[in-house]
Amino acid sequence: MTVYSIHVRDTGLKPDLALVKDGFSWPAAIFGFFWALVLGAWDVALVLLAVQIVAGLALPMLIGDATALSVVQLGVSVLIGLIANELRRWSLDRRGMHEEAIVTAHDKEEAERRYLDANPYMTAKLLRD
Template sequence: MAAFMVMIPPASGDPLSDAVRTAFVKDGFSWVALFFAPLWALYHGLWLVLGLWIVVSLAIGAVGDFFSMGAGEVLSLAFSLLFALEANQLRRWTLQRRGWELSGIVVGRDREDYERRYFDRLLVRGQPQDETIPATERRRAEPPRTRAGTGVIGSMPTPRGA
């Protein structure tokens, strides 16, 4: 199972359109970005990231030509691995720069699974008093409660001396 960060677009006034535009950004390594970094960046509309990738790649090529002892290949491989590790974080960063907000984190096996989990949880959160929702689901959607003045969450005992 993989974890996905849910990014929601700036509100357009149409909840259905906003829900369709919701982006699920995988947390972790991107194999596509490892082998096809420029195409991956173009597909996701990451123009600034693509520009920086090109600049760094050209710099690595220049270093490789200068030293000509395999340093270029080693640096290129290291840069490709680093880019693939951080590619999804760069995508999330770009979305945040465009006004998108992190709505939550969801875990799932495939696209249908994690989308269903997120939107089910969103519906439960939006309608906590609805009697058709089981009590266990309503409890899961409520934020943790703190005891007044103690900073203790949930059913933890009151600290001594408080």
């Protein structure tokens, strides 16, 4: 089972709902900056772009050996994968989507269903318009 955090924006005309999986993010580790752009997390995208630029420019000056440089750059990618979902939660919080609940499920759809089954008032709000 996977743990998901449920983020809700309950203000405005229609509420928003977002689910963020807990754990390592392979897409973020592989694609970094582009992963954040696809999610619409512009603030996270800028942070990842800065990290990747610094890693790409500064590390070759500090590390002369190509093998060691590859290992360090792989480590940067792994670090991005480890913190990516926390960065996404931070970005959602900055956009006014507070963490509402934690749900365990086999996949994202089941997690959403479990949350909405336990919170019928949110289902009604989401289906209102």
